[in-house]
Amino acid sequence: MADRYSRQVLFSDIGEVGQEKIRSSRVALVGCGALGSVSAEMLTRAGVGKLRLMDRDFVEESNLQRQSLFTEEHVSKGVPKAAAAESTLRAINSEVEIEGVITDVRWDNIEGLCRDHDIIVDGTDNFETRFLINDVAxxxxxxxxxxxxVGSYGISFAFESGTFACLQCLFERPPEVGTSQTCDTVGILGPVVHVIAAYQVTQVLKILTDQSPSRKILQVDVWNGTWQTLGAERAKSQQCRCCQQHEFRFLEGEETTRMTRLCGRGAVQVSPQQKGPPDFHDLSQRLDKSGQVDFNQHMMRIQIEGYEIALFADGRSIIRGTEDISEARAVYAKYIGN
Amino acid sequence: MLKLRFFASLKDLTGESEMEVELKGETSVREVFQQLKTRFPRLEKYEPVLLVAVNQEYSDMDSLVAPGDEVSFFPPVSGGAR
Structure with missing residues (x-):
């Protein structure tokens, strides 16, 4: 397919040399929801060499409005997002090495997952993971x-922390619960996802081709038609604990929660320290009498006493039907155990 | 006068996307924010995590502003549109 990238190569700031750099690049994408889907598709079509995408969740009906890699079939089969994205992206561009990793990106696995890449793209939905990405970066x-x-509003910025600001220069710590709106409480408009992902991927292509990304923070509200860039060249903090003092508190697990409330979704995620593939056959036999159980190679779904437990092959569970941590811990202990 | 602009959830919280406030002379963004908090007490919890821009340049609460300047406040946005 010599013609495949011809229009991108014709773009003079990329050209043949730039395309070759893109082709030999390795991109790590953390989170494959709406932003992750759209970014992954653009990166795959642009012809990056390798794309590793990581996600902890599975495809649900309410995703289809904006998460462009997923289909109704993925919903009905309950396919994990990383697996669904991998198969869609492979069909789009077989030249790209696509690797979907079904995992919760955490302090104890993020370095192994992201280190051997040229750039990390944020498709996450929470600040804790972003602070982790920032530490690794x-x-x-x-x-x-x-x-x-969120809503019709989006924000993006490319971090190159050597000379310029890192995330902790901008925000000393993640915001408190309740200070950032979520897509589950105020909704999300599909078009703003594409605007932000487009800006993110543009910065990725510039960085991969050895060109300076924008030093401005983009913020946009597609519904109200406001579009503003903020100069951030002077945002680097000389007191930053991360990029100045090299304290990687998130990466060292000091800021980690094992039980994660998935706000607005009526669910709690449980990430056990001891991780190993659960025996789905054994569990299904055990739980079959008390609830409804379905499983495939990736995950198991258990409907029991008004809760739905999704158990993944990496040992993690998402418990729907409560946002209360201790209640979720109890449900987990009762049906899944240690 | 000093022009203030609010984005995303802060716009909902204040009910305005922008407003003007009286400013006698040079003062800090923090001082302006303290006055805003008396009018909108729910702004309190955002104080440690806000992004502040003065005349479209990234700034912080200690930055000084003068009449004619424009100060924008942005909340943290975490959604990846799960």
């Missing part, structure tokens, strides 16, 4: 591109 001198949206 600063520690290993990797660029990363932040993107987030």
């Amino acid at each position: 600063v520690k290993h001198s990797l660029p990363w591109v932040y993107g987030a949206c």
Whole structure:
């Protein structure tokens, strides 16, 4: 397919040389929801060499409005997002090495997952993971591109922490619960996802082709038609604990929660320290009498006493039907155990 | 006068996307924010995590502003549109 990238190569700031750099690049994408889907598709079509995408969740009907890699079939089969994205992206561009990893990106696995890449792209839905990405990026001198949206509003910025600000220069710590709106409480408009993902991928292509990304923070409200960029060249903090003092508190697990409330979704995620593939056959026999159980190679779904427990092959569970941590812990202990 | 702009959830919280406030002379963004908090007490919890821009340049609460300047406040946005 010599013609495949011809229009991108014709774009003079990329050209043949730039395309070759893109082709030999390795991109790590953390989170494959709406932003992650759209970014992954653009990166795959642009012809990156390798794309590793990581996600902890499975495809649900309410995703289809904006998460462009997923279909109704993925919903009905309950396919994990990383697996669904991998198969869709492979059909789009077989030249790209696509690797979907079904996992919860955490302090104890993020370095192994992201370190051997040229750039990290943010498709996450929470600040804790972004602070983790920031720690890894600063520690290993990797660029990363932040993107987030809610309602009709989105924001993005490319971090190259050596000379310029890192995330902790902008925000000393993640916001308290309740200070950031979520897509589950105020909704999300599909178009703003594409605007933010487009900006993120543009910065990725510039960085991969050895060109400076924008030093401005983009913020946009597609519904109200406001579009503003903020100069951030002077945002680097000389007191930053991360990029100045090299304290990687998130990466060292000091800021980690094992039980994660999935706000607005009526669910709690449980990430056990001891991880191993659960025996789905054994569990299904055990739980078959008390609830409804379905499973495939990736995950198991248990409907029991008004809760739905999704148990993944990496040992993690999402418990729907409560946002209360201790209640979720009890449900987990009762039906899944240690 | 000093022009203030609010984005995303802060716009909902204040009910305005922008407003003007009286400013006698040079003062800090923090001082402006303290006055805003008396009018909108729910702004309190955002104080440690806000992004502040003065005249479209990234700034912080200690930055000084003067009449004619424009200060924008942005909340943290975390959604990845799960």
